[in-house]
Amino acid sequence: MPAPLALVIGAGLAGAAAASALARQGWQVQVLDTAPAPAAGASSLPAGLMAPHLSADDGLLSRLTRAGLQATRTELERLSAQGRLRPGEDWLASGxxxxxxxxxxxxxxxxxxxxxxxxxxxxxxxxxxxxxxxxxxxxxQAAWVRPGALVRAWLAEQGVRFKGATRVERLVRVEPDSGEAGPGWQAQDDSGGVVAQASLVVVAAALGSAELTQGKLRLQxxxxxxxxxxxxxxxxxxxxxxxxxxxxxxxxxxxxxxxxxxxxxxxxxxxxxxxxxxxxxxxxxxxxxxxxxxxxxxxxxxxxxxxxxxxxxxxxxxxxxxxxSTDRRPLVGMLAPGLWALTAMGSRGLTFSALCAALLAARVGGQAQPLPADLAAALDLARQR
Ligand SMILES: Cc1cc2nc3c(=O)[nH]c(=O)nc-3n(C[C@H](O)[C@H](O)[C@H](O)COP(=O)(O)OP(=O)(O)OC[C@H]3O[C@@H](n4cnc5c(N)ncnc54)[C@H](O)[C@@H]3O)c2cc1C
The missing domain is CATH 3.30.9.10 (D-Amino Acid Oxidase, subunit A, domain 2)
Structure with missing residues (x-):
């Protein structure tokens, strides 16, 4: 049986991390972006820092950033071991x-x-x-990272295809063809043409995510x-x-x-x-x-x-x-059957993208969550409803 197709909209840190995590779960993933090349939005930052947040009471954000840092460090080391990132050039475990x-x-x-x-x-x-x-x-555990290099390394995952110069204007729910499970989603361009269709769509289009989800996400x-x-x-x-x-x-x-x-x-x-x-x-x-x-x-x-x-x-x-987001934490979760979002990375895209992508892939696959329930709930977009 062919691998199921997932669409990811947005080729920044969030979308690339999601694409890589889903591909490693056996999905064929097509990543679409308005820009001709990946990492064209906030992820075109020349280099950024990821470091844990500390607080007097070791609160939610502190624990989330520690989990996020660990998830990104694991990915940086995995991608470096595979020759897709160059330690010292693309990132450094500098402390x-x-x-x-x-x-x-x-x-x-x-x-x-x-x-x-x-x-x-x-x-x-x-x-x-x-x-x-x-x-x-x-x-x-702190490190500096060149976000564009990390995005490209994630998009080089087997099973991921990137298509640039493709703006998705709207997402439309469609009934499945006979024999297919569940409803699907069509990504349409500004003239209503079908750009792509899949049973799973992940909206990772940063501020563009609000329009694509018809205002279901409150983003600033x-x-x-x-x-x-x-x-x-x-x-x-x-x-x-x-x-x-x-x-x-x-x-x-x-x-x-x-x-x-x-x-x-x-x-x-x-x-x-x-x-x-x-x-x-x-x-x-x-x-x-x-x-x-x-x-x-x-x-x-x-x-x-x-x-x-x-x-x-x-x-x-x-x-x-x-x-x-309004509380500065990322938003991850399902908006409707087959329609997911992963966005609102705020100032911490390097800390949170890998962790949020792992959480999304685990939920899509019905597997155990990769972090404690209170931390997973703190990232869930259900808190905005
Ligand atoms: C000044 C500054 C400094 C920062 N420093 C750090 C730092 O030190 N450490 C850190 O961790 N983070 C830092 N960040 C934050 C980090 O850059 C972001 O959190 C991260 O890049 C966000 O990734 P993203 O994938 O969510 O968004 P983006 O990288 O913006 O990607 C979104 C993509 O979606 C595409 N898109 C949008 N709408 C559509 C559509 N309708 N159809 C198709 N494609 C669409 C866009 O073209 C874009 O490529 C900084 C940000 C800024 C602005």
């Missing part, structure tokens, strides 16, 4: 230092283990140019800008990512050369992608609060303005629009 500038008390920390977040050592603080009494936490745009630049002072910056309020990634092998990257600005309710000088200024202010010594090193590049050409000595920008 990260969190400078808790907004806090006066240490957070709840998980049980001690080699992988668990722990108070930073004096040597780690010193490498970041921070004083020994700074409140710092070292996250061994959050514009953001990162500032980055090529290095002429790699040794003057910390040798690992630092986060806290925003983050600074210091040794990224981008296509243009060795780079640093800082961010990000937050424009709630905004969806334009114009480069803004005030967002660069806000990103520099973030670095100043997080890492005063690094800010001294990078300030001249900010002062010399934005440049799109070659060479170090000035800053560049990447802007994108996050898709967030």
């Amino acid at each position: 990260a230092l969190e400078h808790r500038i907004r806090h006066t008390r240490p957070p709840a920390l998980p049980e001690p283990s080699a992988d668990a977040s722990r108070p930073a050592l004096a040597g780690e603080l010193a490498k970041a140019g921070l004083p020994a009494d700074a409140l710092g936490i070292w996250h061994p 745009p959050v514009r953001g800008q990162v500032t980055w630049g090529l290095h002429d002072a790699a040794d003057a910056l910390p040798p690992f990512p630092v986060n806290g309020s925003g983050h600074l990634l210091t040794r990224l092998p981008l296509d243009e050369g060795l780079a640093w990257l800082s961010g990000s600005s937050y424009g709630h309710g905004e969806r334009d992608t114009e480069i803004r000088q005030e967002d660069h200024a806000a990103n520099l202010a973030r670095i100043r609060a997080l890492l005063p010594t690094a800010a001294e090193t990078l300030a001249p590049a900010f002062a010399s303005g934005t440049r799109t050409g070659e060479g170090a000595g000035s800053v560049r920008a990447w802007t994108g629009v996050r898709c967030a």
Whole structure:
């Protein structure tokens, strides 16, 4: 019997993770995207950080981010072992230092283990140019990742096909042909032409998901800008990512050369992608609060303005629009028989895509959930109803 066909709409982190997880369950998966190439939306971010969230009570979000981080790390290692990702080029298990500038008390920390977040050592603080009494936490599981590389690696899964330049205008429920189980869904273009049809559709189209599901999902745009630049002072910056309020990634092998990257600005309710000088200024202010010594090193590049050409000595920008739910947690689940959604990755697409995809694939396949029931419920889109 031929493998059942699933459609995934959206080829960013969410859609690619879903496609890969379903293909590994035996589905033939067709991934459709308006853009000609994968990772064209928020997932075109040059590089991002994934690190656990900490809180005083080790609450839901903290436990979710730990589970998410573990799921993504497992995928990064699997894809690297298969030669689909290059550690050091596409991602790095760098760890990260969190400078808790907004806090006066240490957070709840998980049980001690080699992988668990722990108070930073004096040597780690010193490498970041921070004083020994700074409140710092070292996250061994943290990593930087180039989202586009991860998307392409997931789409290279056997059984996944990508079709670009294909905007889905609407999804229409259709009755099954005789002998087929369950109803199906047609993906139609703007003139009502059938783009594809399948018994399982996963909507992973970020903000576009709201229209495709006829307003069943409440989603909000959050514009953001990162500032980055090529290095002429790699040794003057910390040798690992630092986060806290925003983050600074210091040794990224981008296509243009060795780079640093800082961010990000937050424009709630905004969806334009114009480069803004005030967002660069806000990103520099973030670095100043997080890492005063690094800010001294990078300030001249900010002062010399934005440049799109070659060479170090000035800053560049990447802007994108996050898709967030009203409570900032991802939305995963079934909207109607055969119609599923996986979206609202917010600021944590790298942390949450693999975990949400594993949850979706387990539910579609009727298997045990890959995380405790309270965490699965916290991701379920049923909470929006
Ligand atoms: C400034 C900034 C910094 C960030 N930094 C980090 C970070 O450090 N770490 C981190 O984990 N995350 C970060 N993020 C968030 C991360 O980029 C997102 O969470 C993630 O990329 C979202 O993935 P996605 O697949 O849901 O959406 P997208 O990547 O936007 O993909 C959605 C896709 O759906 C397609 N689509 C939409 N409508 C249709 C349609 N009707 N038909 C066909 N296709 C359609 C689009 O073309 C698009 O390709 C950052 C985001 C921003 C903006």
